[in-house]
Amino acid sequence: MMARFIRWLLCLLGVVVLGGGAFYVVTAPSPLPASHWTNLGDPDLKNGERGFWAGGCTSCHAASGAQGDAKLVLSGGLALTSPFGTFHVPNISPDEKAGLGSWTLADFGNAMKQGVGKQGEHLYPSFPYGSYTRMSDKDINDLWGFLKTLPKSNNVAPPHELPFPFNIRLAVGSWKFLYLNDQPRAILANANEKVKRGQYLVEGPGHCGECHTPRDSLGGFIGGQWLAGAPNPEGKGQIPDITPGSKAIGGWSAGDIANYLETGFTPDYDSAGGSMAEVQQNIAHLPATDREAIAAYLKALPKR
Template sequence: MIARFVRWLLCVLGVLAIALGVGYVVFAPTPLPAEHWAGLGEPDVKNGEMVFWAGGCVSCHAAPGAEGDARLTLGGGLALKSPFGTFHVPNISPDEKVGLGGWTLADFGDAMKRGVGSHGEHLYPAFPYGSYTRVTDKDINDLWGFLKTLPKSGNVAPPHDLPFPFDIRLGIGLWKFLYLDDQPRVALDNPDERVKRGQYLVEGPGHCGECHTPRDALGGFVKDQWLAGAPNPEGKGRIPNITPASKSMGSWSESDIVNYLETGFTPDFDTVGGSMTDVQKNIARLPASDREAIAAYLKAVPGR
């Protein structure tokens, strides 16, 4: 009897060991091959700066409350509250000790497109690589070139404050398995080049859906509610619906959206507020053609 129980227990443990091994392989970090980042050439730093503003890097990585040129010192430290705990934004300045100064283009590219850190670890999707995975390799190379021109900072951000089990990074592999892909968020019928550019900016570097799309219990986007509005992840108010069916923005014309992104004024002369204030300031630095492309895309997406 005891021998049968021991055999049964060993079989169970063996199955569990195999399952854990398979799970580790399936959910382990998967950086891109090193050769993926070879041959991109010298970065176009001017284009990199435009990608920088489109991506809103300063909104999270500048010191809280920084103004003017101080916003370009990306020492991190901002606390991002979420249902999963509090994330502390890291230093991404070119500092060699506590920033990205010791990183390579491949390290940076894998963080952007695969959510993998320089030590081969999963990065938490509070860093919106779920959107950045759509950024082209050229734009990543150009952005990397621009980031290296910015001031260094020795600031060390606090570690993330996450309860169990969210502090176990291997679990992020399951999240990536379920949600991480580089396909378009919505299928559009015969979009012209301007709408395609807008789709790239909104779904990729602009990562607009990270705030404007509701999430399920695991933190992934509810796919059929793209840009339909969501609870504020920091707990106060609601991030608005920006699809054509929105009760507020639905009546806006493309030119209304363009003007809002450039000036911060709504058609009824209200002004941008909340976290959108920084976003608007960043987008205002883009070429007018990019703001027009964003507006064209927002009028082309399905209304929700």
């Protein structure tokens, strides 16, 4: 009887060990190999600046209220509140100690596409790598080159304030297993090059879905609700639905959308407000062709 119990216990222990091992393999940080980031050539700094504004880096990483050249000092420190706790945005200036000055292209690329930090740790998806993973290696190389030209800051952001179990980074691996992929958010038949460019900008560097798409209880996007509007992550109000047919912009033409992204004015001469005002100011730095591409993509989405 005792021998049978011991065999049963050993079998149970084996199942637990194997299950735990499989869980770790599936959810462990998985940076891309160093060879992935070689032979990309010298960065195109002009294109890197274009990616900088498309990605809205200043919105989170510059000091609150920064204007003009101060927006280029990516000192971090912004507190992002969420149902999971408070995330403090890091310094990503080229400072060797407080920022990313000691990072390599591979370190930066793995953070952007895999959500893996310099020490091989999972990064929390408050950093929108779930969108940035769609960026091309060239654009990441160019963006990294541009970031290294910006001013240094020695500001050290405070650590995240997350309660248990959200302070366990290994759990982020489960989130990635469920939600992290580089597949298109929308399937568009017969999309032309302008629409494809707009899709890249909206779904990738622009990370528009991070605010405009509703999330489930685990913080992942709800299927079939792409850009359909969501509660304001800052806690007040609603981020609008920006799909065709929506009350917010359904009646706008592609030209109206492009003009809004350039000037901040709606067809009714209202103006962008809240966090969208800063997003619009970032997008205004892009070439007109990019704003037109974003508009074309938004108009090409299926109506809900």
